[in-house]
Amino acid sequence: xxxxxxxxxxxxxxxxxxxxxxxxxxxxxxxxxxxxxxxxxxxxxxxxxxxxxxxxxxxxxxxxxxxxxxxxxxxxxxxxxxxxxxxxxxxxxxxxxxxxxxxxxxxxxxxxxxxxxxxxxxxxxxxxxxxxxxxxxxxxxxxxxxxxxxxxxxxxxxxxxxxxxxxxxxxxxxxxxxxxxxxxxxxxxxxxxxxxxxxxxxxxxxxxxxxxxxxxxxxxxxxxxxxxxxxxxxxxxxxxxxxxxxxxxxxxxxxxxxxxxxxxxxxxxxxxxxxxxxxxxxxxxxxxxxxxxxxxxxxxxxxxxxxxxxxxxxxxxxxxxxxxxxxxxxxxxxxxxxxxxxxxxxxxxxxxxxxxxxxxxxxxxxxxxxxxxxxxxxxxxxxxxxxxxxxxxx
Amino acid sequence: xxxxxxxxxxxxxxxxxxxxxxxxxxxxxxxxxxxxxxxxxxxxxxxxxxxxxxxxxxxxxxxxxxxxxxxxxxxxxxxxxxxxxxxxxxxxxxxxxxxxxxxxxxxxxxxxxxxxxxxxxxxxxxxxxxxxxxxxxxxxxxxxxxxxxxxxxxxxxxxxxxxxxxxxxxxxxxxxxxxxxxxxxxxxxxxxxxxxxxxxxxxxxxxxxxxxxxxxxxxxxxxxxxxxxxxxxxxxxxxxxxxxxxxxxxxxxxxxxxxxxxxxxxxxxxxxxxxxxxxxxxxxxxxxxxxxxxxxxxxxxxxxxxxxxxxxxxxxxxxxxxxxxxxxxxxxxxxxxxxxxxxxxxxxxxxxxxxxxxxxxxxxxxxxxxxxxxxxxxxxxxxxxxxxxxxxxx
Numbered sequence: 001x002x003x004x005x006x007x008x009x010x011x012x013x014x015x016x017x018x019x020x021x022x023x024x025x026x027x028x029x030x031x032x033x034x035x036x037x038x039x040x041x042x043x044x045x046x047x048x049x050x051x052x053x054x055x056x057x058x059x060x061x062x063x064x065x066x067x068x069x070x071x072x073x074x075x076x077x078x079x080x081x082x083x084x085x086x087x088x089x090x091x092x093x094x095x096x097x098x099x100x101x102x103x104x105x106x107x108x109x110x111x112x113x114x115x116x117x118x119x120x121x122x123x124x125x126x127x128x129x130x131x132x133x134x135x136x137x138x139x140x141x142x143x144x145x146x147x148x149x150x151x152x153x154x155x156x157x158x159x160x161x162x163x164x165x166x167x168x169x170x171x172x173x174x175x176x177x178x179x180x181x182x183x184x185x186x187x188x189x190x191x192x193x194x195x196x197x198x199x200x201x202x203x204x205x206x207x208x209x210x211x212x213x214x215x216x217x218x219x220x221x222x223x224x225x226x227x228x229x230x231x232x233x234x235x236x237x238x239x240x241x242x243x244x245x246x247x248x249x250x251x252x253x254x255x256x257x258x259x260x261x262x263x264x265x266x267x268x269x270x271x272x273x274x275x276x277x278x279x280x281x282x283x284x285x286x287x288x289x290x291x292x293x294x295x296x297x298x299x300x301x302x303x304x305x306x307x308x309x310x311x312x313x314x315x316x317x318x319x320x321x322x323x324x325x326x327x328x329x330x331x332x333x334x335x336x337x338x339x340x341x342x343x344x345x346x347x348x349x350x351x352x353x354x355x356x357x358x359x360x361x362x363x364x365x366x367x368x369x370x371x372x373x374x375x376x377x378x379x380x381x382x383x384x385x386x387x388x389x390x391x392x393x394x
Numbered sequence: 395x396x397x398x399x400x401x402x403x404x405x406x407x408x409x410x411x412x413x414x415x416x417x418x419x420x421x422x423x424x425x426x427x428x429x430x431x432x433x434x435x436x437x438x439x440x441x442x443x444x445x446x447x448x449x450x451x452x453x454x455x456x457x458x459x460x461x462x463x464x465x466x467x468x469x470x471x472x473x474x475x476x477x478x479x480x481x482x483x484x485x486x487x488x489x490x491x492x493x494x495x496x497x498x499x500x501x502x503x504x505x506x507x508x509x510x511x512x513x514x515x516x517x518x519x520x521x522x523x524x525x526x527x528x529x530x531x532x533x534x535x536x537x538x539x540x541x542x543x544x545x546x547x548x549x550x551x552x553x554x555x556x557x558x559x560x561x562x563x564x565x566x567x568x569x570x571x572x573x574x575x576x577x578x579x580x581x582x583x584x585x586x587x588x589x590x591x592x593x594x595x596x597x598x599x600x601x602x603x604x605x606x607x608x609x610x611x612x613x614x615x616x617x618x619x620x621x622x623x624x625x626x627x628x629x630x631x632x633x634x635x636x637x638x639x640x641x642x643x644x645x646x647x648x649x650x651x652x653x654x655x656x657x658x659x660x661x662x663x664x665x666x667x668x669x670x671x672x673x674x675x676x677x678x679x680x681x682x683x684x685x686x687x688x689x690x691x692x693x694x695x696x697x698x699x700x701x702x703x704x705x706x707x708x709x710x711x712x713x714x715x716x717x718x719x720x721x722x723x724x725x726x727x728x729x730x731x732x733x734x735x736x737x738x739x740x741x742x743x744x745x746x747x748x749x750x751x752x753x754x755x756x757x758x759x760x761x762x763x764x765x766x767x768x769x770x771x772x773x774x775x776x777x778x779x780x781x782x783x784x785x786x787x788x
Contacts, residue, residue: 040713044720047705069688069713076689077709085705294463295470311441311479315471319434319463326438326723 004183004210005030005242005263013357015234015261018348021057021242023089023141024181025081028056030242031258031351033249033344034091034266035337039064040074040084043271044330045337047086053306053334054341057089057141059266062134063098066124067117071134079139091266092140093246094131094173096147097215108148110165128172136179144213145173147187152219159191167203174207185244187213192225194232201236211242214262218248227260234261251280251343252369255360258347270340274332277321280339284368288332293318306338307331398577398604399424399636399657407751409628409655412742415451415636417483417535418575419475422450424636425652425745427643427738428485428660429731432458434468434478437665438723439731441480447700447728448735451483451535453660456528457492460518461511465528473533485660486534487640488525488567488581490541491609502542504559522566530573538607539567541581546613553585561597568601579638581607586619588626595630605636608656612642621654628655645674645737646763649754652741664734668726671715674733678762682726687712700732701725 006020019030035042035050038061042050050058065074077083080090096113099105104116112127128146135143146169148162166189177184186209190196204212214233217226230245237243242263248254249267257265270280277289281301286293288300299309300317308317308331320328343363350359400414413424429436429444432455436444444452459468471477474484490507493499498510506521522540529537540563542556560583571578580603584590598606608627611620624639631637636657642648643661651659664674671683675695680687682694693703694711702711702725714722737757744753 039717039719040710041719041721046701046721046724048701068717069709073689073709073713077691077707083707083710083713085710295467297471307440307442313471313477315463315467316434316477316479319467319477323433323462325433325435326720327435327440329720330440330724 005240007240009352011259011351011356012354014259014360016258016347016351016356016360017261017263018351019242019263021089021264023057023183025087025089025141028089029345029348030263031254031344031347032056032264033254033340034059034264035271036061036266036268037084037086038268039068040080042333042337044275044326044333047084049307049330049334050086050337051088053338054345055088055337057091058084058086059091059093060084060138060140061095061098062092062131062138063095063102065138066095066134067119071137075137079137081139089141090139091142092135092138092144094135094144094146095126096131097149097246099126100149100151108165110168112146113148128169129176132173132176132184136177136182139179140182142183142185142211143177143179144185145170145187145209147189147213147215149189149216149219150191152192152221154191156191156193156196159189159193159196163189163191163196163200167200170204170207170209174209183210185209185211185213187215187246188233188237189216190229190233191216192221192229194229197229197233198236201233205236205238209241211244211264212237213244213246215246217245218253223253227256230257230260230262237261249340250369251340252364252367254340254343255347255363255367258351259356259360270336271333274334274336275329277328277332278336278370279332280336282366285370288314288317288321290318300335301339304335304339305342306335308335399634401634403746405653405745405750406748408653408754410652410741410745410750410754411655411657412745413636413657415483415658417451417577419481419483419535422483423739423742424657425648425738425741426450426658427648427734428453428658429665430455430660430662431478431480432662433462434459434474436727436731438669438720438727439665441478443701443724443728444480444731445482447732448739449482449731451485452478452480453485453487454478454532454534455489455492456486456525456532457489457496459532460489460528461513465531469531473531475533483535484533485536486529486532486538488529488538488540489520490525491543491640493520494543494545502559504562506540507542522563523570526567526570526578530571530576533573534576536577536579536605537571537573538579539564539581539603541583541607541609543583543610543613544585546586546610546615548585550585550587550590553583553587553590557583557585557590557594561594564598564601564603568603577604579603579605579607581609581640582627582631583610584623584627585610586615586623588623591623591627592630595627599630599632603635605638605658606631607638607640609640611639612647617647621650624651624654624656631655643734644763645734646758646761648734648737649741649757649761652745653750653754664730665727668728668730669723671722671726672764673726674730677760679764682708682711682715684712694729695733698729698733699736700729702729 106114131146147166186204188200190200244264245262249269293314296314350356501508525540541560580598582594584594638658639656643663690708744750
C-alpha cells in the first residue's frame, strides 16, 4: 500500500509531531484521538454526531464484534464501515486485550488463547491467524497484531514470557496478513521494565510494520512510571512511522504524551465519563450532577462549540442527568468528545506554529487533573454500573 | 388571543377534519400527533431530531417538571421553551393524570388533590389554581384544566362525582387563567357512561374554551366502547374548536379516531414501544430483536425516510438493540415518531384530497393491530422496566 504516515512537522523543544495518516477511507491529521466504538457504535452517538464533532478515525473492538453479532454477520451486512454507517477510517484492535480483561481466559499457550465469552460463556480459541482473519473480514483500515497484555504488577519473568509470546504472535500475524489497503501495526509490550521495552521495540521495528502500538501502559501504574517507560520505548521507534499509545485518553495524558512523541490515542474515558456525568472543561472535570448547576443558565463550558453547549444550559443538562434521561448520555458524550477533538486540533496547530511547549505548559498548569481518590471512586462506580446496562462499556 | 383553530376542510364521508392550530410559537397542521416529553425531553431525542422528523407540537408534563427540577427552576432558566431548546409550540397537561396514576394520592377533596411525590415521597397539594399558575410559569402555548380522571371500572356514581368535581375545577381554572397567548382547554370526562359524557360535553362547551380535551379514555376499556363513547362526546363539541383525545397514539387508533372527528392526540406509545424494540411498519408492529432481522441488509421499513432507515440496516439496529446500546433507543424512537408524523401527514392530505375514507379503510385493512395478549405482555415488560431506568417513561 501507499505510505500510511506523513510527518508534517516536529516540535524542536519536545518530541511532539504533527502528521497525517492516509487511509483508504480518507486522511486524518495527527496527533489523533480515536473515540471507542466497542460494539460498532460509539456509545450514545450516531455517525452524524461523530462527524459533527470532528472525529477522524474511530476504534472498534474485534472481541465484541466477534461475539456479537459475529464477524460473518458484519461481513454479510457489508463490512464494518457499512454496518456502522461510518465512511471514515476505522482501526480495530486484535481482541487480545478484551480476552484478557473481560473474557474468562481459560488457557494461554504459544498457539493462542482459549477463553469463555463474557456474554454466554461459550468457549472460543483466538490465535494470531484468526485475529488477522477477523480484522480482514471487518475491513478495518488499520488492524493490530494479537498481543498478550499482562496486568500491571506481573513480575519481570512473567512479563518477559508474555513479551516473547507477543513477538512470536506478531510474526505470525504479519505472515497471515493479506488485505490490501489495510495497515497492520505491531505492538510493543514489556510492562514497566525498561529493558523489556527496549527489547520489544527493537524486535517489533525489525519486522518493519507501518505503525506501532504501545500496549500495556495506563493499567494502574503510577503516571511517572508510564511516562518514563514511554520515553524509553518511543526513543527506539522509527521517526517515519506512527506511534499509537493504546488506552490513553485523559486530557492531561494526551497533552503530556504528545510531548513524548505519540501520534495516536484511543480511550473509552471521555465517553464513559460523560455517561457518568463527568464533563471536561479547561480547568478540569466537572460533575454535571452537582447542585451548583441546577439553575445555571449558561452552557457547561462557556465558549465550547459543541452541540450541547450551543443548545442547552448547564441547568438543563443537570436536570437530564438527575432524571437519568437518555438524552443526557448523548449530550455529555458529545461535549467530552468535542472537547477532546478541539484539544487535539489545538495541540496540532501549536506544533505547526512552533508553540507547542508553551501550549502544553499553559494547559497543564490550568487543567486540574482529577485526584487519585476521585478517580478510584469513579472507577468503582463504573465497575458497579457494568452490572446494569446501558451505562457500561467494554 | 387571536383565533387558535382554523378549520380548513371537513371530510364528507366521515367526521375527519383538516385544520391549523395557530400558536405564539408557530402554526401546526391538524390532525396532529404530539410526542410526549414528560420531563422536558422526548425520551432519547434532541430538539434537532424532533424538527428533522417533522414534529409540530410537543407535550410536557406539569407533574414531572413540578417535582423535578421545579417550575421555579424552569422559569429561572427562561421558561419551558428555552429550557428544552424547543421553539415550536408546547402543550402542557395539568398534572392531574399523573397525580392519580403515578403519584401516591393521599386525599382528594373539592379543594384539590393531596399526593406524595413518586420520587422522594414529599407531600404536595395540587389545586386548580396551582395547576394554572404552574402552566403559566412554564409558558406553554396550550394549557389544560385540572381534571379528575378515575380509572376504568369505577361505577357510575363515582364517575359522576369525579365529573362534577372536574366541572367545578374547570371553572376555577378558567377564572384563574391570565397568561396572554396561552390557550386553556377544557376536558370532558364521564368515563364510559354516555349520559355523563353528554353532560360533561355540554357543561364544558358552556364555558366556551378555545379547545376541548377528551380524557378518561384508552384506560383499558374495550376499543369498541372507546369508539362509541367518543362518538357521543364529539357530537356535542363545537365545530370550530379543536378536539384533543388525550393519551391515544397507536397507528390504528389515530386513523380511526380522526374519522370520529379528533384533531389532536398525544401518547407515549410510539416512543415507549421504540425503546422496547417494537417498531412500526405499514403492516403492523415489528420486533427488532427478532432473529429474522439479524442479517437483514435493508432498512426496518423499505421506503421510510427516517434517519434510522436512511442510514442503517435492520441488521445493525437488531445488533444495537440486542447489545442494549444507547443509540438503539434513539433510532427506534426516531423511526416510530417519523412513522407517526408521516401517517398524520397522509391522513391530512387525504382529507384535503377528499379521499380520507378510502385511505382509512386501506390502512386499517393492511395494518395488523397487535393483539390483546401481545399488548398485555408488552405492558407487563414496560411496567417491569419502570423499576430500572432509563427505559421508563411516565
